[in-house]
Amino acid sequence: MPELPEVETVRAGLAPFLTGSIVRNITIFDSRSLKRHPGGPSDFEATLLGAEIEGVVRRGKFLWMPIRPNLQKSGEIHLALVGHLGMSGQMLIREAGAPEDKLTRIVITVETKAGEMVEFRFIDQRLFGSLAIDELVPCPGGQRAGFCPEVADAQWLNLIPAQAAHISRDPLDEHFDTAAVIAKFAKKQSGIKRVLLDQQTLSGIGNIYADEALWRTKLHYDQPAASLSRAKKAELLDSVKEILRAAVAEGGTSFDEQYKNVNGESGYFAVSLNAYGMTGLPCKRCGAPIKRDSWMNRGSHFCPKCQKLKP
DNA sequence: CAGAGCTCCTGAGCGC
């Protein structure tokens, strides 16, 4: 799926259209994309229709949009439209009535703050992604729950959807606690790649950026996290931050047709990859051919010479 | 309770 840089590219693309917009129409082509919405399609429509979207927030790979429903009941809890792209999700902004996109599962037509009618389209081949409406709950610490630079001050900035509340802060979060994550690494006997992919340890990293960060830090994917020196753990987190920042700046990685920004365009980070998808090509550091191991039902790309498993 | 493995699901691309 889209990982942090791709989701952030989507978030930044959605925000200007959706912030302050009003939901005018909802079309559900495939209700399986609402599997994480407990009330089902009819409840989803009833809650969202006429609601104001207050902002677009991201933590890790989760996106949410706090909403003010049309029919606000007194004392009602604050709700948000929560989205996850899974492995193949896209969120596009199209002019109302634009030609349909393949595999569109849900279309939410909104009237923007500027009075323009646009369609927010949720597209998903494999149906691992989803949209849902969920309750917002207080974020521990009373700090901003996620990234939303467009909104300076709002009560919901410190709230997080219940279904995303277990997700740790991501490495680009202003409140990301590097020392705490290093301490978590020290307690993990699992291979470091598995730990990097665990969204409860730190969030936002998927298969591509895990492979890239491990290549940069010269670590084997199966090296137990706890076996790394403190300095190596810190170096790895530095690599992760640098790679994620660089990828955000490039608009994310488009490895195939699955990831697109809100205009349906590809990102440019793919040209910067050193390990992922480079199987058989020479390592840019030492020249040895990059290897791909089958690992956890997916691929792990690494340089067998630079990234050796240490005893 | 930490850790390993499985599973949900569909479509694109490739080789024969």
Place this chain on the structure above:
DNA sequence: TGCGCTCAGGAGCTCT
């Protein structure tokens, strides 16, 4: 042209 196989960037659940 068509069939069958392989592949895919996630995350939650279940069992040990």
